[in-house]
Amino acid sequence: MKHFYLSILQGILALTLTLVPPVGLRAAELKTVDDFRAAAAKANAILKVPDWEQTPEAVDAAMKDAIATANKALDEIGAQDLGKVTFKSTIVALDDLTYQAGNAANKATIIKETSTNEKMRTAAENAVKVFQDWVVGIDYREDVYKALKAFADTNPKLSGEDAKLLFETMRDYRRAGLGLPPEKRKEVEQLRKELSKLGTDFDTNIVNAQAPVVFTKAELDGVPESLFASPGIKTGEDAYTVKANVTWQFIMVEENAKSEATRKKLYVVHDSLAKDTNVSVLNQMLTLRNKIALLLGYKSWDDFQTEIKMAKSGAGAKSYIDRLISGVQPKFDAEVFTMQKMKAADTSDPNTKIDVWDWRYYDNQLKKQKYAVDKEALRNYFPFQNVLDGMFAIYQSIFGLKFEKIAAPYKWIDDLQLYLVTDSATGEPLGVFYLDMFPREGKFNHFAEFEIIGGKLLSDGKYQRPTVALLCNFPPPSADKPSLMTHSDVETLFHEFGHALHSITTRAKYGRFAGTHVPGDFVEAPSQMLQNWVWDKKVLDTFAADYRDQSKKIPAEIVKKMNDAKLATAGVFYRRQFAFASLDLALHNSHPEDAPYDCVAISNPILEKVFLPIDPRTTFVSYFGHLNGYDAGYYGYAWADAIAADMATVFEKAKGGYLDRQAGLKLRREIYEEGDSRDVTVSIERFLGRKQSIQPFLKKIGIDDKNTPARPSSETK
Numbered sequence: 001m002k003h004f005y006l007s008i009l010q011g012i013l014a015l016t017l018t019l020v021p022p023v024g025l026r027a028a029e030l031k032t033v034d035d036f037r038a039a040a041a042k043a044n045a046i047l048k049v050p051d052w053e054q055t056p057e058a059v060d061a062a063m064k065d066a067i068a069t070a071n072k073a074l075d076e077i078g079a080q081d082l083g084k085v086t087f088k089s090t091i092v093a094l095d096d097l098t099y100q101a102g103n104a105a106n107k108a109t110i111i112k113e114t115s116t117n118e119k120m121r122t123a124a125e126n127a128v129k130v131f132q133d134w135v136v137g138i139d140y141r142e143d144v145y146k147a148l149k150a151f152a153d154t155n156p157k158l159s160g161e162d163a164k165l166l167f168e169t170m171r172d173y174r175r176a177g178l179g180l181p182p183e184k185r186k187e188v189e190q191l192r193k194e195l196s197k198l199g200t201d202f203d204t205n206i207v208n209a210q211a212p213v214v215f216t217k218a219e220l221d222g223v224p225e226s227l228f229a230s231p232g233i234k235t236g237e238d239a240y241t242v243k244a245n246v247t248w249q250f251i252m253v254e255e256n257a258k259s260e261a262t263r264k265k266l267y268v269v270h271d272s273l274a275k276d277t278n279v280s281v282l283n284q285m286l287t288l289r290n291k292i293a294l295l296l297g298y299k300s301w302d303d304f305q306t307e308i309k310m311a312k313s314g315a316g317a318k319s320y321i322d323r324l325i326s327g328v329q330p331k332f333d334a335e336v337f338t339m340q341k342m343k344a345a346d347t348s349d350p351n352t353k354i355d356v357w358d359w360r361y362y363d364n365q366l367k368k369q370k371y372a373v374d375k376e377a378l379r380n381y382f383p384f385q386n387v388l389d390g391m392f393a394i395y396q397s398i399f400g401l402k403f404e405k406i407a408a409p410y411k412w413i414d415d416l417q418l419y420l421v422t423d424s425a426t427g428e429p430l431g432v433f434y435l436d437m438f439p440r441e442g443k444f445n446h447f448a449e450f451e452i453i454g455g456k457l458l459s460d461g462k463y464q465r466p467t468v469a470l471l472c473n474f475p476p477p478s479a480d481k482p483s484l485m486t487h488s489d490v491e492t493l494f495h496e497f498g499h500a501l502h503s504i505t506t507r508a509k510y511g512r513f514a515g516t517h518v519p520g521d522f523v524e525a526p527s528q529m530l531q532n533w534v535w536d537k538k539v540l541d542t543f544a545a546d547y548r549d550q551s552k553k554i555p556a557e558i559v560k561k562m563n564d565a566k567l568a569t570a571g572v573f574y575r576r577q578f579a580f581a582s583l584d585l586a587l588h589n590s591h592p593e594d595a596p597y598d599c600v601a602i603s604n605p606i607l608e609k610v611f612l613p614i615d616p617r618t619t620f621v622s623y624f625g626h627l628n629g630y631d632a633g634y635y636g637y638a639w640a641d642a643i644a645a646d647m648a649t650v651f652e653k654a655k656g657g658y659l660d661r662q663a664g665l666k667l668r669r670e671i672y673e674e675g676d677s678r679d680v681t682v683s684i685e686r687f688l689g690r691k692q693s694i695q696p697f698l699k700k701i702g703i704d705d706k707n708t709p710a711r712p713s714s715e716t717k
C-alpha cells in the first residue's frame with residue numbers, strides 16, 4: 001500500500017511540474033550553452049555558439065571587419081622595433097590573427113553551404129573568395145616577414161609546440177620564396193600565377209570534355225534497362241548514345257556489357273578524354289612545377305609537396321607505395337587469375353587475359369554470383385535515429401565523453417541539432433557540434449565535417465573550445481517510413497563524426513596545430529580506422545535492428561558476406577590506387593630543368609606495370625583531375641588507409657575490441673588531443689606502442705604474411 005501512496009504522490013508531483021512552465025516553453029527544457037559556462041570557466045575555457053549573420057550585407061561586413069582587424073594586427077607586427085621582437089609579438093601574433101580571420105571564413109563557409117536563402121549563399125561565397133585572396137597576400141607582406149625573421153635570427157631557445165610553430169612558420173615563408181633574392185622571388189611569383197592559370201584550364205578542359213559513343217542494343221547486351229530508359233540515351237531506331245564523360249553511364253556499361261569490344265571501345269574513348277587539350281596543358285604544368293621547385297632549392301616537385309606531409313620526401317612516399325605494391329602482389333595475382341578463368345569460360349579462349357577494360361565487368365560478375373547482398377533490404381536495419389544514438393553511445397563510451405542535446409539560439413533549418421560535449425569523468429566542457437543531416441535545395445551536397453571555431457589557447461590564457469558542424473545528406477524520412485540509411489551511409493556517419501571528435505577534443509595551444517589541422521596524408525587515417533566499426537557484427541548488434549521489429553539483428557551470414565565481398569577484389573582495387581599514386585609521383589619526380597615533358601610516356605607504362613594492360617592510344621592523365629590539387633599527393637589515400645589499418649590493431653588486440661575504452665582513451669589522448677602539436681609519427685607510435693607497420697593493412701585485405709611470397713615475383717600484367 002505504501003507503493004500505492006507513493007505513486008499517487010509522484011503522480012501529483014509530476015503533474016504539478018508539467019503544469020508550472022507556461023505553455024510554449026517546451027524547448028526551454030533543453031539546456032543552453034549558458035548552462036555550461038560556469039563549468040567552462042572552472043576549466044579556464046570558453047564555449048561559443050557563433051552569432052550568425054542574417055543578411056547578405058551583414059555577411060559582407062563581417063568579412064570586411066575580420067580582414068580589417070587582421071590587417072591591423074599585421075601592421076602592428078610589421079611596425080615593431082626589430083631589436084625588441086619576441087615570440088609573442090611575431091610568431092604567436094601571426095597565429096592569433098590568422099586564427100581569428102580563419103574563424104570568420106569558416107562561418108562564411110557554413111552560410112554558403114547551408115543557407116536556405118540564395119542571396120545569403122552568394123554573399124557568403126563572395127566573402128570566402130575575398131578571404132582566400134587576402135590569405136595569399138600575407139605571404140608577400142615583407143614588413144611582417146622581416147619582423148618574424150628578426151625573431152628567428154635571434155636563435156631563440158624554444159621547445160615542443162613553440163619550437164614547431166617557429167620552425168613551420170618560417171618554413172612557410174621559405175616555401176613562398178621569401179628567402180630568395182628579389183629577382184628570383186619575382187620569378188617564383190610569376191611562375192605560380194602561370195601555374196594557377198594552367199590549373200584552371202586543366203580543370204575546365206576536364207569539365208568540358210564531351211564524348212558521346214553510339215551503340216546498338218545488341219552491343220549493349222547485359223546493361224540494365226534503367227540505362228536505356230534514361231533521358232538522352234535512345235537517339236535513333238537502334239542507336240543508343242552513351243556519354244563516356246558521364247561517370248555513371250561509363251561505369252554502368254563497363255560493369256555490365258557482355259561484349260568485350262563494347263567495353264574496350266568505351267574505355268578507349270573515356271581514357272582519352274581531354275587528350276587534345278590537356279596533354280599539352282599538363283606538360284606545361286609539370287615544367288612550371290619543376291622550375292618552381294628547383295628555384296626554391298628542392299630536387300623536385302614531389303619533394304616540395306611532401307616536405308610538409310608525413311612522407312617528408314618524394315622518395316619517402318615512393319618507397320612506401322612500392323612496398324604496398326609488392327605486398328599486395330599475391331592477392332592481386334590470385335584475383336586476376338579468378339577473373340581470367342571467368343573470362344576464359346565466357347570466350348572459350350583458355351589463353352585470354354584480363355585487360356584494363358575487363359576488370360569492372362568481372363568484378364561485378366563475381367560480386368553478383370558469389371557475394372550478392374541485398375543492399376536495399378539492409379536499410380531496414382539502419383533507421384537514422386537508432387544509428388545516431390548507437391554511434392553516440394559507442395563514441396561516448398570508448399572516448400570517455402558525454403554528448404548532450406542543447407537548444408540552438410539560432411537555427412537555419414528546423415531540424416538542426418546542437419550538442420554540447422563534456423568529458424564524462426570531469427564534466428569539463430570540450431566543445432559544441434551542429435548536425436544538419438538531410439538534403440535540401442541549395443545545400444552542400446556531400447558529407448563532411450566543418451570546423452567553425454577552432455581550438456586555441458587565447459592570449460588571455462583561456463582556452464577557446466571548438467565549435468564544429470556535420471553537413472550530411474542522408475535519405476530523408478518519408479510519410480510512412482523513417483529515414484533508412486544504407487550501410488555505406490552508416491560508414492560515412494562513423495567516419496565524419498570521427499573528424500568532429502578529432503576537432504573537439506583538441507588540447508593543442510596554437511590554432512595552426514589544433515584538431516584536424518594535421519598533415520594531409522594523415523588527416524583521414526583516424527576516421528578511416530573508425531569505418532571498421534560498422535563491419536563488425538558485435539558493434540552492429542549494439543544498434544542495428546529492423547525498425548519494424550527491434551528484436552531482429554542483421555544475420556551473421558549477411559555480415560560475413562558483406563566482409564567477403566569487400567575483400568574479394570581488394571587486391572585489384574588497391575593496385576589501381578597504387579598505380580595512380582605511382583604515376584603521380586613519377587610525373588613529379590626529378591627532371592632536368594630544360595628537358596620537355598611527355599606526361600603520357602611517363603604515366604602509361606606505370607599504369608600497365610602496376611595495374612593492368614592498357615590500350616596505347618589512351619592518355620589516362622589528361623582526364624585525371626587529381627593532378628591539379630592533389631599533385632604529388634595521391635599517394636596520401638593509400639598511405640592513410642595503411643595507417644588506419646595499423647591503428648585499428650590497438651582496438652582489435654584489446655579486450656573489448658572496437659568497444660574497448662582503454663584503447664579509445666589512448667586514441668583520444670595520443671592522437672586527437674595532440675593534433676599537430678607534435679610530429680604525428682610520434683603520436684602514432686605512442687598510440688601503437690611500437691613502430692608503424694604495413695602488415696596489418698596487408699592482413700586486412702586478405703594477405704597472411706606467412707603465406708606471402710609463395711609464388712615467384714613475376715611481373716603481373
Ligand SMILES: [Zn+2]
Nearest residue numbers: 495499524527
Ligand atoms: Zn574524411
